[in-house]
Amino acid sequence: MKFTRKATANWKGTGMEGTGKVSTQSTVLNDTQLSFKTRFADGVGTNPEELLAAAHSGCFTMQLSFLLNEAGFTADNLDTEAKVTFEDGTITTIVLDLTGSVPGIAAQQFSEIADKAKQICPISKAINAAISLNVTLV
Template sequence: MSMVRTASAQYQPLGKDGQGHVSLGSGVLSEQPYGFNTRFEDKQGTNPEELIAAAHASCYAMALSFGLAEAGFESGKLNVDAAVTLEKDGDGFTVTQSALVLNAKVDGMDEKEFEAVANDAKNNCPISKLLNAEITLEYSFQN
């Protein structure tokens, strides 16, 4: 099975003075502004790293949810935050890390078993596999 999801971006004029708009194929995000000032300053709008963080947090939460269900647990709640770090790298920039922070409550589950499932999801969710960056996970757990 293969699935293709789409997004589009435009940017003009060129360079730091340019402004862009990004839209998702689903229409959930449409013509959201981005540019130098939304990426490196505090202007309202989005940026690629924020979009990657949203993708990683949601992908990880879903992968962990499926892993927990496969382990026989169906009652609980997962809250995931992701912080994506962009660092100067020579003349350009590199995404160096995606730090996942998880707050989990899984009824009736042992924490040691939870940790194994949580780390497996961290290593194997599709967005984790996509990123060429350090991926860390911190969590708080309740059963």
């Protein structure tokens, strides 16, 4: 399977005082505000690191669901929080915190399948940063 997705960004002005907008092909983001303040302080809008965290948590969780199904399990619930750390101009780490409820699975098997999902998730493969995973089975 091969497909291409797209998003667009527009920026006007300087890095600190300027403003930008990001939009996605699906229109789930449509001229969503992007600015220095939304990236480096508090402000209404989004930023690249937040978008990367959303993409990574979504991709990893979906990949995990597929792998669980292949192993004969169906999750009642999977929650993943991705924390992206930006330091000195580089994304240095991403921490995935996973909590899952999967009937009939042992904690070690759940951890092993989750680790495989972390390794093969397409977003994980595209990132040049240390990625760690914390797993909780409930």
